[in-house]
Amino acid sequence: MVLASKNTVAEPDANAMLPEGVTMHTTRLRLVDTDPVALRQMTEDAEAAAALLASAEVGLIVFHCTAASTIDADMGRKVAERIERATGVPATATSEALVAALRALEARKIVMLSPYPQAVNDAEVVFFSHHGIEVIKEAGYLPSKGMGSPSAAPQEWYRRALSLRTPGADAYFLSCTNIRAVSVIDVLEKELEAPVISSNQAMIWHCLRKGGITDAIPGYGRLLLAH
Amino acid sequence: MAGWRAKLGFLVPAGTPTVEPEMFQLAPRGVSVHFQRMVARGADGTLAGVEERITTQIAHMEESAELLSMMRPDVMVLAHTATSYRLGRKDEEALAGRIRARTGIPFISAFGSVIAALEHLGVKRVALGTPYDEKLTLQAKENLESRGREVVSFDWLRNVRSIFEEPPTRVYGLGRKVDRPEAQAVFLSGVGMPTIEVLDALDRDLGKPVISSSGAMMWNALRVAGVAPVIPGYGRLFSKD
Numbered sequence: 001m002v003l004a005s006k007n008t009v010a011e012p013d014a015n016a017m018l019p020e021g022v023t024m025h026t027t028r029l030r031l032v033d034t035d036p037v038a039l040r041q042m043t044e045d046a047e048a049a050a051a052l053l054a055s056a057e058v059g060l061i062v063f064h065c066t067a068a069s070t071i072d073a074d075m076g077r078k079v080a081e082r083i084e085r086a087t088g089v090p091a092t093a094t095s096e097a098l099v100a101a102l103r104a105l106e107a108r109k110i111v112m113l114s115p116y117p118q119a120v121n122d123a124e125v126v127f128f129s130h131h132g133i134e135v136i137k138e139a140g141y142l143p144s145k146g147m148g149s150p151s152a153a154p155q156e157w158y159r160r161a162l163s164l165r166t167p168g169a170d171a172y173f174l175s176c177t178n179i180r181a182v183s184v185i186d187v188l189e190k191e192l193e194a195p196v197i198s199s200n201q202a203m204i205w206h207c208l209r210k211g212g213i214t215d216a217i218p219g220y221g222r223l224l225l226a227h
Numbered sequence: 228m229a230g231w232r233a234k235l236g237f238l239v240p241a242g243t244p245t246v247e248p249e250m251f252q253l254a255p256r257g258v259s260v261h262f263q264r265m266v267a268r269g270a271d272g273t274l275a276g277v278e279e280r281i282t283t284q285i286a287h288m289e290e291s292a293e294l295l296s297m298m299r300p301d302v303m304v305l306a307h308t309a310t311s312y313r314l315g316r317k318d319e320e321a322l323a324g325r326i327r328a329r330t331g332i333p334f335i336s337a338f339g340s341v342i343a344a345l346e347h348l349g350v351k352r353v354a355l356g357t358p359y360d361e362k363l364t365l366q367a368k369e370n371l372e373s374r375g376r377e378v379v380s381f382d383w384l385r386n387v388r389s390i391f392e393e394p395p396t397r398v399y400g401l402g403r404k405v406d407r408p409e410a411q412a413v414f415l416s417g418v419g420m421p422t423i424e425v426l427d428a429l430d431r432d433l434g435k436p437v438i439s440s441s442g443a444m445m446w447n448a449l450r451v452a453g454v455a456p457v458i459p460g461y462g463r464l465f466s467k468d
Contacts, residue, residue, distance in 0.1 A: 005295075008259065009229070012259045013229075016229075024260070025247050026263070026264075026299075027262070027263060028263050029294075032297075054239045057242075057244065133424030180229075
């Protein structure tokens with residue numbers, strides 16, 4: 001897993017969801033601000049980071065940053081292809097996991113909640129629309145100044161997601177690899193009566209299924225349980 | 228939050244598949260573990276490439292540490308014992324000082340943690356087992372001696388293809404093989420060699436503390452982060468008293 005340098009959530013999230021016999025290995029790329037320029041810059045060093053992971057003989061490399069991999073419609077695929085060329089290891093990106101997850105759930109209209117500034121949310125809406133998924137409502141919830149996105153408790157994502165309840169939504173998406181959201185997915189699905197995905201949950205699902213691991217994993221929503 | 232008690236950051240050799248699962252397994256409730264791979268060149272997990280890997284890891288250590296520091300761990304750990312053997316005490320202390328000054332985060336090493344653990348247990352005489360060759364094993368011995376320990380016996384695993392793939396039966400056997408009645412503890416060197424699985428059994432079967440690089444670095448990282456290093460099931464180093 002190639003991660004943004006400040007991320008403190010993806011590793012514990014991944015470890016909680018992974019089934020027996022599957023391990024996750026990490027390296028980081030510098031990312032200071034979540035703005036479009038910095039996000040693009042981060043994708044440029046993907047090969048060097050991936051090469052370090054490849055030396056651990058991993059079976060799959062995921063470039064795991066939602067905002068960076070959705071900044072263009074094909075950014076995730078491009079970065080994954082560059083990683084594959086540089087390392088010879090199959091690769092994917094968060095963006096591909098999200099599209100695959102929403103397709104598996106047959107979701108064409110979604111509601112999106114993120115910790116991003118509007119410009120990054122806008123790019124993500126364009127990304128989804130390019131892949132045939134309409135974002136019918138979106139909101140960026142920025143934690144207080146100077147506090148990173150992990151500072152928001154899972155209950156806050158739960159409450160914000162509930163407040164975005166939208167008739168006609170096929171699924172709800174909690175965007176960002178650095179928010180503490182996987183623990184509220186199950187209960188949100190019950191409340192919203194629709195599937196809920198998050199970046200870390202969809203990434204783990206996508207990587208497992210790509211790796212031929214079909215375990216039903218309880219506790220993190222119907223995606224990992226039934227698809 | 229997963230790391231509500233403490234967040235521990237580890238600088239790991241690029242090629243290791245061992246450290247992450249072992250640290251996830253050891254981490255107590257409320258302690259999260261995070262990783263950065265050290266920039267390095269040279270074939271992985273083999274003795275042939277180790278010299279070159281250590282040289283490049285040291286050359287890039289400060290930039291690797293700076294990247295890891297961005298997630299603000301409570302402590303950063305150099306998770307590679309052989310890098311400490313190359314550095315020696317003085318150079319490692321200087322490097323740790325520079326990294327601490329630059330990042331504001333305490334910087335410890337697996338080997339420094341082994342010494343701290345031996346100190347904590349009051350161990351002077353130690354038996355040493357490694358997954359290295361003779362030369363690197365002797366370097367390990369010298370480093371222990373320069374830190375005031377007497378190495379009463381030592382040996383290394385033969386026919387190692389990759390230290391990462393050493394099975395419990397060989398690691399357990401190594402611990403038994405190097406043990407002597409006069410040894411107060413057994414030390415299994417090398418973070419890449421899986422040891423966590425055998426610590427408790429070896430400790431009980433030999434009737435003395437068994438310290439591995441991986442176990443010691445978790446124990447010490449917890450202490451430095453202000454978390455009681457009590458984890459049942461991994462030998463007496465992690466016990467309550």
